[in-house]
Structure formats: structure tokens, C-alpha cells
Amino acid sequence: MKIVVCIKQVPATSEAKIDPETKRIVREGLKAIMNPFDIYAVEEGIQLRDKFGGEVIVLSMGPEKALLSLREAISLGADRAILLSDKAFGGSDTWATSYTLAKAIDKIGDVDLVICGKQAIDGDTAQVGPGIAAHLDWVQATYVMRVEDADSKSIKVKRMHEDGYDICEMDFPAVITVLKDINIPRVPTLKGCLASLKIEIPVWTHADIGAAIEKIGLDGSPTRVVKTAPPPPRNIITQRIEGSPQDCARQLVRELRIRSIL
Amino acid sequence: MKHRIQKKMYHVEILPPKQDTEKLEADLELFAEKYNRVMESVYCASITDNAMGNLAFQGTEIIEELGLEVNPEQVMIHLNTFHTKQDLHNILDICKSRGIKYLLIISGDGSDRLPRLQPSDVQVKGVVESVTSVELLKYIKDEYPDTFVLGAAFNPYEPPEHEFEKLQRKLKAGASFIITQPIIKKNDIVDELLEKYPDVPVIIEAWMSKKIHLLSDAVGYEIPEDTQFDPIETLKMLHKIYPACGVYLSLLGFKTQYHLIKETWI
Amino acid sequence: MIISDRTDKSKYSNVWVVAELLSGKIQPVTHELLGAARSLAAMRSSQVWAVVMGSGIAEQTHSLFAFGADKVIVVDDIRLSGFIDEIEASIMVRLIEKYKPEILIGAATARGRALIPRIAVKTNCGLTADCTELGIDPENGDLLQTRPAFGGNIMATIRCSNHRPQMATVRPRVMKALEPDFSRSGEIIRENVQDSDALKIKRIVEIFHSDQATVNLGDAQIIIAGGRGVKGPAGFEILRKFAAEVGGAVGASRAAVDAGWIPYSYQVGQTGQTVQTKVYIACGISGQIQHLVGMQSCEVIIAIDKNPDTPMMQIADIAVVGDLFEVIPEIITNLASN
Ligand SMILES: Cc1cc2nc3c(=O)[nH]c(=O)nc-3n(C[C@H](O)[C@H](O)[C@H](O)COP(=O)(O)OP(=O)(O)OC[C@H]3O[C@@H](n4cnc5c(N)ncnc54)[C@H](O)[C@@H]3O)c2cc1C
Ligand SMILES: Cc1cc2nc3c(=O)[nH]c(=O)nc-3n(C[C@H](O)[C@H](O)[C@H](O)COP(=O)(O)OP(=O)(O)OC[C@H]3O[C@@H](n4cnc5c(N)ncnc54)[C@H](O)[C@@H]3O)c2cc1C
Numbered sequence: 054m055k056i057v058v059c060i061k062q063v064p065a066t067s068e069a070k071i072d073p074e075t076k077r078i079v080r081e082g083l084k085a086i087m088n089p090f091d092i093y094a095v096e097e098g099i100q101l102r103d104k105f106g107g108e109v110i111v112l113s114m115g116p117e118k119a120l121l122s123l124r125e126a127i128s129l130g131a132d133r134a135i136l137l138s139d140k141a142f143g144g145s146d147t148w149a150t151s152y153t154l155a156k157a158i159d160k161i162g163d164v165d166l167v168i169c170g171k172q173a174i175d176g177d178t179a180q181v182g183p184g185i186a187a188h189l190d191w192v193q194a195t196y197v198m199r200v201e202d203a204d205s206k207s208i209k210v211k212r213m214h215e216d217g218y219d220i221c222e223m224d225f226p227a228v229i230t231v232l233k234d235i236n237i238p239r240v241p242t243l244k245g246c247l248a249s250l251k252i253e254i255p256v257w258t259h260a261d262i263g264a265a266i267e268k269i270g271l272d273g274s275p276t277r278v279v280k281t282a283p284p285p286p287r288n289i290i291t292q293r294i295e296g297s298p299q300d301c302a303r304q305l306v307r308e309l310r311i312r313s314i315l
Numbered sequence: 316m317k318h319r320i321q322k323k324m325y326h327v328e329i330l331p332p333k334q335d336t337e338k339l340e341a342d343l344e345l346f347a348e349k350y351n352r353v354m355e356s357v358y359c360a361s362i363t364d365n366a367m368g369n370l371a372f373q374g375t376e377i378i379e380e381l382g383l384e385v386n387p388e389q390v391m392i393h394l395n396t397f398h399t400k401q402d403l404h405n406i407l408d409i410c411k412s413r414g415i416k417y418l419l420i421i422s423g424d425g426s427d428r429l430p431r432l433q434p435s436d437v438q439v440k441g442v443v444e445s446v447t448s449v450e451l452l453k454y455i456k457d458e459y460p461d462t463f464v465l466g467a468a469f470n471p472y473e474p475p476e477h478e479f480e481k482l483q484r485k486l487k488a489g490a491s492f493i494i495t496q497p498i499i500k501k502n503d504i505v506d507e508l509l510e511k512y513p514d515v516p517v518i519i520e521a522w523m524s525k526k527i528h529l530l531s532d533a534v535g536y537e538i539p540e541d542t543q544f545d546p547i548e549t550l551k552m553l554h555k556i557y558p559a560c561g562v563y564l565s566l567l568g569f570k571t572q573y574h575l576i577k578e579t580w581i
Numbered sequence: 582m583i584i585s586d587r588t589d590k591s592k593y594s595n596v597w598v599v600a601e602l603l604s605g606k607i608q609p610v611t612h613e614l615l616g617a618a619r620s621l622a623a624m625r626s627s628q629v630w631a632v633v634m635g636s637g638i639a640e641q642t643h644s645l646f647a648f649g650a651d652k653v654i655v656v657d658d659i660r661l662s663g664f665i666d667e668i669e670a671s672i673m674v675r676l677i678e679k680y681k682p683e684i685l686i687g688a689a690t691a692r693g694r695a696l697i698p699r700i701a702v703k704t705n706c707g708l709t710a711d712c713t714e715l716g717i718d719p720e721n722g723d724l725l726q727t728r729p730a731f732g733g734n735i736m737a738t739i740r741c742s743n744h745r746p747q748m749a750t751v752r753p754r755v756m757k758a759l760e761p762d763f764s765r766s767g768e769i770i771r772e773n774v775q776d777s778d779a780l781k782i783k784r785i786v787e788i789f790h791s792d793q794a795t796v797n798l799g800d801a802q803i804i805i806a807g808g809r810g811v812k813g814p815a816g817f818e819i820l821r822k823f824a825a826e827v828g829g830a831v832g833a834s835r836a837a838v839d840a841g842w843i844p845y846s847y848q849v850g851q852t853g854q855t856v857q858t859k860v861y862i863a864c865g866i867s868g869q870i871q872h873l874v875g876m877q878s879c880e881v882i883i884a885i886d887k888n889p890d891t892p893m894m895q896i897a898d899i900a901v902v903g904d905l906f907e908v909i910p911e912i913i914t915n916l917a918s919n
Contacts (some may be wrong), residue, residue: 064731084335086335089833090427092428107613121335121337125335126336137779145708147643147698147708147710148701148702148705148707148708151698151702169605174731174855175730175731176730177710177711177729177731178695178698178708178710178711178728179694179698179710180701180708180710180773181698181785182698183618183694183695183696183698183699183702184668184695184698184699184701184702185828186699187670187699187701187702187703188702190781190784191668191781191789192610192666192667192781192782193666193695193699193782193783194666194723195666195694195695196689196691196694196695197861200870211788212691213691214603214664214691214692215603215690215691215790216604216790217604217789218605218789219663219785219786219788220663220785220786220787220788221663221783221784221785221786222783222784222786223783223784224781227783237399237432238428238430239399239432240334240370240402240428240429240430241334241402242372242376243372243376243377243380244376244380246334246339246372247339247380247752248340250340267775274707275583275705275706275707275741275743275744276707276708276709276739276740276741277739277740277741277742278737278739279725279738279739279740280737280738281736281737281738282735282736282738283736284729284735284736289896290849291894291895291896291897291898291899291900292898292900292901292903293889293900293901293902294899294901295889295901298904298910298911299906299909299911300905301901301902301911302785302908302912302914302915303911303915305899305901305912306912306915306916306919308899309860312881313757314650314803314859314860314881315827315916368851418605422839425845425848427806431844431845433699442840444843445838445842445843445844445845446841446846447840447841449841450841474809477809477840481840532870532871535869557796
């Protein structure tokens with residue numbers, strides 16, 4: 054089984070501090086980490102390889118420092134890594150990002166399975182996984198909570214929906230995106246980390262993957278962020294409810310209905 | 316443990332390199348340097364386990380990888396509940412085979428990235444929904460009988476009723492010594508602790524960083540950033556107030572402070 | 582589709598809503614999307630169309646008119662009884678080519694987030710995820726799409742000037758449905774599944790519906806979180822009942838997790854999960870900073886605490902002063918009786 058795991062490097066918002074004035078997270082100076090969902094994707098890739106043979110290739114599009122996240126994946130047990138890095142990739146939206154990743158997957162060749170995280174914690178769209186599948190015209194399964202079975206030709210997965218779940222079977226090649234429920238990712242060992250320092254990671258540009266210049270980066274992106282702003286300030290006029298438990302309950306439920314929460 | 320306190324043996328905290336370090340080899344070297352220095356001084360190296368939920372390497376794997384020498388009286392390994400069962404056993408097995416016997420068992424700080432022991436991993440049944448230091452203490456005591464000397468943490472800044480109740484369970488589960496959160500002056504709750512458990516060895520944590528405001532989170536009230544703080548003087552004072560207690564030195568400056576602590580415990 | 586000039590753009594009109602079905606039933610989020618679509622259509626002087634794909638769904642189309650659709654495209658086929666992304670995307674691509682909608686909105690649900698990106702890529706269109714606000718630029722008629730990113734810490738406004746249709750997804754309970762008007766009706770257009778839609782597809786082997794929705798913290802719209810004040814596993818049972826009553830998920834502070842009352846996966850905060858729901862109800866949680874960073878982006882924060890002066894009670898939109906063991910059972914009774 055030839056598996057490509059797509060990983061994105063993101064700012065570590067979980068370490069963020071709150072600005073006492075604005076009550077919002079300070080984003081400056083945040084460390085870059087592997088997108089938390091992608092760690093589960095890497096773990097699933099490694100487990101599938103260990104069970105069914107083959108190799109795990111980790112792929113990331115991003116600046117040079119994304120090498121660090123790729124090395125982390127190697128230290129966990131991925132076989133090799135490729136970085137897609139090129140000024141021309143800058144400003145990609147999910148359409149252009151998934152196009153670029155799809156071209157790289159094409160170039161890697163003979164890939165059976167692509168595994169993505171459910172979503173990235175910065176862009177938060179969950180669109181890149183299905184986008185890759187669409188560009189490649191492969192079958193897809195998103196929100197995968199378990200791989201039930203697999204063989205050299207197909208994979209059977211359990212997908213989560215709001216009203217339960219289903220189990221579906223897909224012939225390779227296929228794309229899946231995974232939830233955090235899918236496994237318990239291992240923690241890198243010192244031995245693994247020391248070994249990952251010695252691995253060469255090739256860096257591919259748009260020319261290397263034969264990506265059309267008009268389809269990548271900002272120019273290739275149909276969406277444009279025209280404005281960013283902090284969210285509207287929290288309404289900090291606290292409405293206080295006091296009294297007997299019955300009164301409190303009644304008032305709260307009424308308030309929830311007025312605010313059409315219920 | 317008592318004899319080690321009588322011997323005035325400091326517990327010196329050493330943090331293993333973080334997993335996301337960009338200079339792993341240099342960090343390992345530094346770790347070895349600190350470790351060896353603590354060995355030479357005949358103090359105890361107290362090696363943390365993913366402190367603050369920050370992913371770091373395990374003390375045990377570093378000791379193995381670098382071939383560091385282990386004197387059983389001089390090494391303490393912290394062990395929290397954020398491990399897979401397999402990793403937990405790996406760590407415990409290395410400790411056992413290398414003769415490391417002092418373990419500080421804590422619930423610990425998790426993060427998204429750290430697996431946590433599940434109740435089924437440590438064979439607890441009934442109402443417990445998550446594994447805390449209490450379950451881990453009991454598990455280690457049962458699985459590795461007569462192998463380790465286990466300690467537990469005590470936080471004098473938590474609501475005391477809750478904390479004392481928890482401590483009681485930790486002692487019952489197998490803890491035989493206690494290490495407190497950092498204290499910087501006489502503390503009523505610690506006094507109460509010493510009174511309630513005169514026979515249990517207590518090690519108080521001394522905060523060795525000048526940046527005392529960093530303690531705000533732990534103590535639960537705001538310490539202003541410009542607060543003046545003299546760690547060495549405070550340490551001397553703590554020895555006076557708590558002569559029967561051992562001392563754990565957190566964030567000790569190896570370059571700036573290490574040579575000074577020779578004369579603090581007299 | 583890539584649009585090269587103004588004349589091309591004018592070929593695209595109307596606002597489409599892709600209906601969200603679960604267990605074969607049209608979901609309320611569809612009505613909410615129709616509400617949003619109506620106001621967009623009013624600004625563009627165009628119509629609202631709904632597209633429903635499923636099996637045995639004919640009777641349900643009526644409600645779509647009541648909630649604001651002018652026309653409904655129905656694709657009713659046994660092959661659409663499960664959720665096969667590949668077939669549905671292929672159908673949508675054909676319909677978009679045929680009818681040329683100007684705007685298309687779908688639900689940001691497990692299915693919508695699988696289906697709509699596939700359609701967007703195949704039609705060369707941009708797609709804005711999880712919009713909280715949709716408007717029209719009065720200057721040029723473009724759709725202005727506003728969405729949170731970075732866990733709710735930034736609001737981005739996005740447009741797709743050169744591509745049609747302009748596509749967006751919206752989470753449930755973000756937009757408001759109109760009062761249904763069951764006297765409204767409209768045209769039903771029937772379309773078929775073609776064999777070419779079903780060439781390379783997945784096979785659904787089993788489907789499980791559970792009555793108790795599989796809400797996890799990340800996807801829930803309401804979280805009922807408990808802290809040390811909940812006092813034990815039994816206290817969390819009360820919170821679970823509360824959560825079941827409002828269709829929410831349960832969360833916890835670290836103090837509760839450390840006490841062993843609830844698994845770590847429920848922990849909210851700096852060393853747990855970051856959540857961003859419509860409503861966060863903190864029960865017996867004092868609101869230390871490490872907890873607040875994990876939930877402060879929730880839209881409405883409600884605190885229930887004995888102590889009126891905790892940080893949580895200060896930042897809450899609604900602060901209920903009282904013993905949670907007395908107040909919450911009353912709330913549950915109150916909700917159940919309504
Ligand atoms: C404020 C803001 C708002 C945005 N809104 C939109 C929007 O509404 N629509 C839109 O099209 N774009 C949007 N973007 C751009 C989008 O964030 C980028 O295109 C980004 O590269 C990928 O999207 P994502 O972060 O949402 O990833 P997701 O689609 O959430 O990621 C899912 C998975 O895809 C894989 N993956 C994603 N990116 C990479 C990568 N670079 N390398 C390897 N694997 C990867 C990972 O496995 C990841 O877990 C926005 C950007 C910002 C800053
Ligand atoms: C590095 C680090 C990381 C941390 N990460 C996290 C994290 O991720 N998440 C997290 O939550 N914490 C985290 N903490 C811990 C945090 O500082 C607090 O200790 C914790 O959030 C307190 O939990 P609590 O609010 O439930 O408990 P408390 O602060 O004890 O609050 C309990 C509240 O319940 C109220 N109460 C009691 N009885 C009742 C009753 N009958 N009815 C109504 N109200 C009642 C009390 O008035 C009080 O306000 C972290 C701490 C550190 C140092």
C-alpha cells in the first residue's frame with residue numbers, strides 16, 4: 054500500500070496568551086506545529102503500512118520551516134517526506150492548495166491512498182481533502198473514525214455523520230480525511246528523532262510537479278480574502294439571574310428562548 | 316526518603332529537551348552536563364515528565380541513549396498519567412533495570428498531543444472515568460511490588476478540603492513521600508500538612524527563578540511582573556521555617572546559582 | 582466556472598440552496614439556508630432554488646416552498662439513499678452547467694463539508710467555509726462572505742469576483758429560517774441520475790442511525806461544561822441530562838478531569854480542547870485563564886455558580902447565581918414540560 058499523508062504546519066493556538074485589553078488570543082510569536090488532526094493521519098498511515106506493507110510518504114506545502122513538521126512525521130515512523138515550497142505557491146486558497154497537492158501526488162505516482170486530517174486549525178475549512186479527491190477524480194471518504202479493513206485493492210472505512218455513521222468500501226486510489234477518534238497517536242522517541250535528523254527531504258517547486266502557473270498561489274485562487282477584522286467585541290454586559298432555583302430556571306429558559314437558542 | 320533529607324540532599328529539577336527543539340544534539344549535551352553536575356554534588360536529579368504539557372523526551376530514554384550513570388539514591392523520575400500503557404511499562408522497565416527507584420507520580424499536564432492512560436490500562440473498575448495519580452500509584456505498586464519508592468504531589472493553593480482528601484487517597488494508594496507546589500513563605504496549609512502527617516517525608520518546592528510572577532498561575536493570585544524576588548534568600552528562609560523538610564529546586568540556574576546553594580542548607 | 586468578463590457573469594442568476602438530508606429527512610439547516618437565500622435573492626432581484634437529492638423524498642419538497650424556495654430541483658433515485666459524495670457531486674456539476682446559478686449555499690455539516698468542496702473544485706469555483714454572514718456588495722453585486730478563522734479569533738471577509746457560482750457553506754443554527762408560509766408553492770423540476778454520475782463511486786455497506794446524535798465537542802452547538810462545583814460523576818449525570826434536553830455535548834474543566842469524574846477527552850482549555858460553539862454553559866467552573874482560552878470564542882456564555890464573583894461569572898453573557906444541584910434539575914423540568 055503506497056500511502057501519502059498530507060500535513061500542514063499551523064500556528065500553535067493552544068499555547069496562545071490572551072490579550073488583557075481585547076480579551077482575544079495574541080497570535081504574534083506563536084510556535085509553528087503540525088496541524089493536530091494531521092498527527093492522527095500520520096499515525097493511521099503508519100498503522101496501515103505496518104499491517105499491510107508498503108510505504109508512507111508525508112507531503113506538505115509550505116515555507117521551508119515546514120521541514121520541521123515533516124521531520125516530526127519521520128521521527129514517528131513515516132518512510133520519507135517531500136516539501137512543496139515555492140514563492141509561486143503563496144496565497145493559495147483551498148482550490149489552489151488541493152490542486153498543488155494533487156499534482157505532487159500525481160508526480161509521486163502509483164499512490165493508493167491519500168490521508169488528510171479532518172481540518173486545519175487555522176484555515177479551518179476542511180476543504181482540502183475533498184478538494185484533492187476532486188482534482189484527482191478519486192473516490193473520497195471524509196470524517197473517517199475508523200478503518201475497518203483493507204487489502205491491496207480497497208479499503209473499508211467507518212464515516213461519522215450527524216445522525217450516526219456508515220461503513221463504506223472504496224477501491225483504490227482513494228482519499229480519506231480522519232477524525233481524532235480514529236487512533237491514539239504515538240509520541241516520538243529520542244531514537245526516532247535522532248534518526249529523522251539524518252534524512253534528506255527533497256523540496257519540489259511548481260516546475261517539479263508540472264503545476265500550471267495560472268492555477269497555483271494567489272493567482273490560481275478563486276477566493277480572495279478582502280478584509281480581516283477581530284470578531285465583534287463580546288457583549289460584556291452580564292445579565293444576572295438570581296432568586297429561587299425555580300425562578301432562576303424559569304428566567305434562564307425564557308432568556309434562552311428570547312435569544313432563540315432553544 | 317527520610318535519610319536523604321537528613322543528608323541535606325537537594326532535589327534538583329532537570330527538564331529534558333523538548334520534542335520540538337531545533338537543536339536536539341546541543342540540548343542533549345546540556346542535559347548530560349547538568350545531570351553529571353548533580354551527580355558530583357551528591358544531590359538528586361529530579362527529571363520531569365512533559366512538564367506543563369510540553370512534549371519532551373523521557374528521562375529514561377536519554378539516560379539510556381547517552382549512557383549516563385545511575386546512582387539509585389540520586390535519580391528521581393517524574394511520571395504522569397499521559398502515556399500509553401506500553402510507554403508506561405517501557406519507562407518503568409528501564410527504571411527497574413537501571414536501578415532507578417524514586418518515582419514522583421503525578422496526574423500531570425496533558426495536551427492534545429499526549430495520550431492518556433485509560434482506566435482499563437491500569438485495571439481500575441467502577442466509578443473512575445479517568446486515570447489520575449491515585450490510580451497510577453496503585454497500579455505501579457501492584458505491578459512492581461517492592462521495586463520503587465513512590466511519591467505524590469500536594470498543592471497548597473487548591474481548596475484544602477479537596478486537596479487533603481485527595482492526598483489521603485494518594486497515600487492509601489502507595490505514596491510514601493510528598494512534594495509540594497512552590498512555596499515562597501510560611502504557608503498555613505503546608506503547616507497543616509506537616510501537623511497531619513508527621514511521619515510522611517515532605518519535600519517543599521523552592522522557586523529558584525527571579526521571575527516570581529510566573530508563579531501567578533500556580534498560586535492562584537496575581538503576582539505583579541515587577542515584583543522583586545531573591546530566590547537564594549527565600550531558600551535560606553524556607554530552610555529555617557521548615558527544617559524537617561527536604562527541598563526541591565525548580566528552575567535552578569546552573570550557571571548563576573548552582574555554586575551558591577552549597578551554603579544554603581546548613 | 583471561470584468568468585472572463587461582465588457579459589459572462591450576467592448569464593448566472595438565482596440563489597441555490599443544497600438541501601441537507603439526514604436519515605432521508607430534510608434538516609432544519611436547509612430552512613435556515615433558505616432564509617438567508619431569500620434575502621440575497623431580494624438584493625439580486627433573483628429567485629431562490631433548492632436542490633434535493635435523495636431517495637423517496639418527493640413529499641418533503643413542499644416544506645421547501647413554505648420556507649422560501651421559488652423552485653425546487655428534485656433528484657429522486659434509489660442510488661441516492663446513502664450518502665455517496667461522488668454521485669451527488671457529479672449531479673450537481675451537471676445541474677450547475679445547465680441552470681447557471683449565481684450563488685450556491687450548502688450546510689457546513691459532515692456531508693456538506695464533503696460534498697460542496699468536491700463540487701467547487703470540479704466547477705473551478707471558490708468556496709468559503711462556515712460563513713456567519715452573507716451579504717451583497719452594492720457596487721458590483723458580488724457575494725460578500727464573512728467567516729471566522731483561527732479558532733474564531735479573526736473574521737475574514739471573502740469574495741470570488743471572477744468565478745460563478747459563488748459558493749459558501751454555513752453551519753447549522755447560524756442563519757434564521759423564515760416563518761413558514763404553507764400557502765406558498767412553486768415549480769418542481771425533476772432531474773435524473775445518469776449512469777455517468779455513478780462510474781467511480783464508493784459502496785455503502787452498512788448504515789447506522791442513532792437517535793442520540795453523535796455530537797462531539799468540536800461539532801456541538803451547545804456545550805454544557807462542568808467543573809469542580811459538579812462534585813463527582815453523579816453531578817455529570819445531571820449535566821448529561823441537561824445536554825440531552827438541549828441537544829448539546831458535555832465538557833469539563835481540568836479540575837473535574839483530574840478528579841477522575843470524566844475522561845480527559847472532555848477537557849476544555851489550554852491543555853484540552855478549544856471549542857467555539859454557539860452556546861457554552863459553564864456549571865461550577867470558576868473560569869481560570871487556562872480554561873477561558875479554550876472557550877472564550879463561544880458566542881453566548883452562560884455561567885451557573887454559587888459564587889457571583891468568579892471570572893466566569895464576570896465574562897458571562899448570562900450569570901445565574903445559585904446552587905447548580907438545585908437550579909439545573911429545575912431547568913430540565915422546565916424544558917421537558919415545554
Ligand atoms: C482567515 C482565512 C480564511 C480563509 N478562508 C478560506 C475559505 O473560506 N475558502 C478557501 O478556499 N480558502 C480559505 N483560506 C485559505 C486556506 O486557509 C488555505 O488555502 C490553506 O492552505 C488550506 O486550507 P485550510 O487551512 O482550511 O485546510 P483544511 O482544508 O482545513 O485542511 C484539511 C487537511 O488538508 C491537508 N492540508 C491542508 N493544507 C495543506 C498543506 N498546505 N500541505 C499539506 N497538506 C495540507 C491536511 O491534511 C489538513 O488536515 C482562508 C485563509 C485565511 C487566512
Ligand atoms: C499549565 C496549566 C494548564 C492548565 N490547563 C487547563 C485546561 O486545559 N483546562 C482547565 O479547565 N484548566 C486548566 N488548568 C487549571 C486551571 O488553572 C484551574 O485550576 C481549573 O480550570 C479550575 O477548575 P474549576 O473551575 O472547575 O474549579 P474551581 O476553580 O475550584 O471552581 C469551582 C467553581 O464551582 C463553584 N461551585 C462549587 N459548588 C457549587 C454548586 N453546588 N453550585 C454552583 N457552583 C458551585 C465554585 O463557586 C467555583 O467557582 C491548567 C493549569 C495549569 C497550571
